[in-house]
Amino acid sequence: MNAASLQSFLAMGGYAVYVWPAYGVFFIVLLIDWLAPQFRRRRLLRELRARMARQGARKERASSPSPLRGEGWGEGPRLP
Amino acid sequence: MANWIPLWLHKLSSPPVFYRFAGVLRPWAIALAVLLGLVALYGGLVLAPPDYQQGDDYRIIFIHVPSAWMSLFIYGVMGVAAFIALVWRIKLAEVVAMASAPIGAAFTFITLVTGSLWGVRMWGTWWTWDARLTSELVLLFLYLGVIALYHSFEDRRQGARTAAFLALIGIVNVPIVHFSVVWWNTLHQGSTIKLLGPSTIAPGMVWPLLTMMVATKLYYVASLCSRARADLLALESGKDWVRQIAENEVRG
Numbered sequence: 001m002n003a004a005s006l007q008s009f010l011a012m013g014g015y016a017v018y019v020w021p022a023y024g025v026f027f028i029v030l031l032i033d034w035l036a037p038q039f040r041r042r043r044l045l046r047e048l049r050a051r052m053a054r055q056g057a058r059k060e061r062a063s064s065p066s067p068l069r070g071e072g073w074g075e076g077p078r079l080p
Numbered sequence: 081m082a083n084w085i086p087l088w089l090h091k092l093s094s095p096p097v098f099y100r101f102a103g104v105l106r107p108w109a110i111a112l113a114v115l116l117g118l119v120a121l122y123g124g125l126v127l128a129p130p131d132y133q134q135g136d137d138y139r140i141i142f143i144h145v146p147s148a149w150m151s152l153f154i155y156g157v158m159g160v161a162a163f164i165a166l167v168w169r170i171k172l173a174e175v176v177a178m179a180s181a182p183i184g185a186a187f188t189f190i191t192l193v194t195g196s197l198w199g200v201r202m203w204g205t206w207w208t209w210d211a212r213l214t215s216e217l218v219l220l221f222l223y224l225g226v227i228a229l230y231h232s233f234e235d236r237r238q239g240a241r242t243a244a245f246l247a248l249i250g251i252v253n254v255p256i257v258h259f260s261v262v263w264w265n266t267l268h269q270g271s272t273i274k275l276l277g278p279s280t281i282a283p284g285m286v287w288p289l290l291t292m293m294v295a296t297k298l299y300y301v302a303s304l305c306s307r308a309r310a311d312l313l314a315l316e317s318g319k320d321w322v323r324q325i326a327e328n329e330v331r332g
Contacts, residue, residue, distance in 0.1 A: 009126070013136035018201060022194040026143045033186045033303055034110075041310040048317050048326045 093172040095312045096321040102305035109305065113298035116291050123288030137201055141285070144194040145273075146292040147187045151219060152254055154184035154300060158226070159251040162244035171315065172308075174240035177247060178230050179307035183300055185223035191216060203267055211260040212268035219257055222250040236315060 012019045091097055124142035131138040161177035164170055195213070196206045207213065226243045233239030261270045272281040279286060316322050 012139065013130060015135060015137040015139075015201065018137055018197045019139050022140045022197045023143060025193045025197075026147070026190050029186050029190050030299065033183060034306070036182075037303070037306040037310045041306070041313060044310060044313045044317070045326045045329055048313075048322065052323060052326065 093170055095171065095316050095319075098172055099309055099312050099321075099325075102309050106302050106305035106309075109298045109302035113295045113302055116295035116298065120288045120292035120295055123291065124285075128284045128288055129282065134202060137198065140194050140198040142288055142292055144191060144198060145289060146296045147190040147194065148216070149293055150296045150300060151184060151188040151191050151216070152257060153297070154180050154187060155219065155222075155247075155251065155254050158184060158247050159254075162247040165244045166241060166248065169241075171237070172312075174237060174244065175308050175311045175315070176304065177244050178226075178240050179304055179311055181223050181226045181230070181243075181247070182307070183303050185220060185227065187296070188216065188220040188223055192220065208267055210266045210268055211264040212257070212266050215253060215257040215260050218253055219250075222246070222253060226250070 010016060010020075092101060120142065125139055128139070128142075130136050158177050158180040161173045161180065165173035165177055192213075195216075199208075200206050226247050229246055230236075230239045230243040233242065260266060261268050273279045273286065273289065281289075313322055313325070
């Protein structure tokens with residue numbers, strides 16, 4: 001394909017301002033649709049790992065005696 | 081029906097099995113969709129001759145018409161899945177119905193925007209309240225309604241069942257969109273590709289159109305797999321199989 005035919009291809013017989021935006025919308029909308037669930041899946045797994053880590057830490061604290069327990073200090077300091 | 085088919089379907093509808101199945105299917109579907117899409121684009125934008133009346137402006141057809149077909153096809157799938165979800169309360173059917181809605185909305189949006197860009201020169205207007213255009217806009221609102229209703233419930237499964245009910249009622253709009261160009265005198269042209277009887281379109285324009293139709297169908301399969309996987313993880317986040325995936329992915 002030489003430069004002149006490429007130029008005429010891009011010009012779309014004078015309809016370039018309608019044809020190319022239409023194709024642009026098609027690809028941009030589908031790209032967003034394609035990426036959104038993948039980010040969501042990664043976020044869900046990240047949140048689940050954080051929750052599992054919190055649960056694991058709580059279990060560990062429950063089994064190891066806290067220095068503050070039994071002296072009127074309640075459950076001991078809460079980690080965020 | 082052979083006995084192994086329901087058995088196989090029953091197995092596939094279990095969330096961990098479907099999650100793995102969708103994970104295998106997804107890369108193949110998207111690869112094939114992109115490949116066929118590129119072939120269709122080359123055929124439609126380069127090889128196909130300009131239209132004798134519309135010049136090169138008609139080339140919007142190669143995305144407009146496949147997107148319009150998908151907007152109806154996905155609604156049909158969503159309706160069937162919604163029916164199964166309401167009658168048999170199968171979790172996977174709820175997931176498929178709710179995962180289909182955003183993809184269908186995306187294709188409906190593309191249909192409306194590309195149609196508008198096409199109409200502005202051919203009809204001299206961006207928008208008109210014609211039967212085909214109006215019913216397609218109603219289709220977009222139905223999709224958005226299903227999505228909004230689904231997300232307005234704290235309990236995801238209850239939300240899915242309520243939204244499935246709306247999806248099922250809205251299915252009456254699908255034949256209205258399809259037959260609107262026959263039932264009413266509209267500005268929108270009638271179908272040029274017919275299942276019954278000869279098509280009234282040049283063969284050089286038909287094959288890119290049909291190739292793009294297959295590509296968009298495959299894209300839907302791939303996107304549905306992506307969304308169903310994420311939804312299944314969210315729904316079953318307390319279960320062991322999801323915890324195992326979370327643990328394995330941090331290492332991998």
